[in-house]
Amino acid sequence: MVSVDPDRYEGLLDPGLLSLVPASVRVVRCRAWSPRWTRAFGIGDLGLRSLAPALHTCLGLMNRDAIDAVFITTYPIYTAAIGPLLKRLYGVPFVVDVQDPWVGAWGRLVGGGPNGAPDLKSRLTRQLAAGLEGSVMAAADAITAVSARTYDDIFERRPQLRTKPCAAIPIGAELDDFRCAAERALSNPHFNRADGLVHLCAVGTILPMGVEVVRALLAALADLRRRRAELAGRARLHFFGTSNQRSATAAARVLPLADAVGVADLVTEHPSRLDYLDAIRVQLDAHALLLLGSSEAHYTASKLYPALLAKRPLLAIYHEASSVVDILRRETRPPTVRVVSFAEQEPVGLRVAEIGRALEALLESSEYACLDVDERVFTEYSARTLAGQLAGVLDRVA
Secondary structure, eight states: OEEEOGGGOSSOOOHHHHHTSOTTSOOEEEOOOOHHHHGGGTOOOHHHHHHHHHHHHHHHHHHHSOOOOEEEEESSOGGGGHHHHHHHHHOOOEEEEESSOSSSSBTTTBOSSGGGOOOHHHHHHHHHHHHHHHHHHHHOSEEEESSHHHHHHHHHHOGGGTTSOEEEOOOOBOHHHHHHHHHTTOOOOSOOTTSSSEEEEEESOOOGGGHHHHHHHHHHHHHHHHHOHHHHTTEEEEEEEEEEEOOTTOOOSSHHHHHHTTOGGGEEEEEEOOOHHHHHHHHHHOSEEEEEOOSSTTOOOTTHHHHHHHTOOEEEEEETTSHHHHHHHHHBOTTSEEEEEEOSSSOGGGGHHHHHHHHHHHHHOSOOOOOOBOHHHHHHTBHHHHHHHHHHHHHHHO
């Protein structure tokens, strides 16, 4: 496995993750250009800063070792351009794994401008992404993605690629990680489960296309407070890692929305990302978990299967086309799981009353029992099973 040297990252890293990597995995580190001088040219993206060094490292490995296939996961995205180069030079097949859309809403609906609007840089980034996506995907021997919708969007833009071998391999979860978090007796400084309140937790980034989902959830809480103030007063909604940044100075994304509808006293936000094992601890301590989606139909949350492994009641709010909706409705049973879906014709703002009823039911619960889900799901979406699916793709191209 080729990975960037830790000291070349700009943000804080999660040391606990390295402890979870099996000793049998060979990790080769590459350098990356220093952001101290690349940012003078407006470049901070790790994928761009590590592109040439990663290529140099991969060329060295190709010259020394017998490589049967190359697997490139994204993000960062620009390192995917290494695949066609290695294939041209060495004839080795490669697979591209798309964890998020290469060409999505960035630069079209959202960007780095005022209030998250597209700006010149985000539009240029989108154009560059569109060009690279075409050349890289055309050369790829197979495409994997977290959901079929993710690569279907690529095929809609580039119908000639529909014959490519592809596989939908979601981001699953590993039960041993939960055991590890429990065995380390990690503390949770964010809330006290035994304080008589009902703690509902959401872990993960609030994306620009997901703001309306959060807004609808908070509007539902505000409406519940108007109807049943005492019941709503028991609620504490906790949001962790909303900024997708490790910096302690990351800006809040949820609290301003909560303040606007008068429920800021019922909401806490920890904008910076939690370490992985700390995030598991938070989920294990919560009375219930909030799974919040996006207005993008392809969106499938990486936090779905960890949430299932935490075995806590769930309130999920997703676009009806998201695979999350289908999985939860197929594999779980009410009342421990409540799913509120929406669509382009019926946006999430029209689902506030339904979300409010789901919140009300969660707060009225006298016992927060374990999630009622078939144990088979934990095996089907375990790290071992999903790794086996990926191995099958690599066998096919090699």
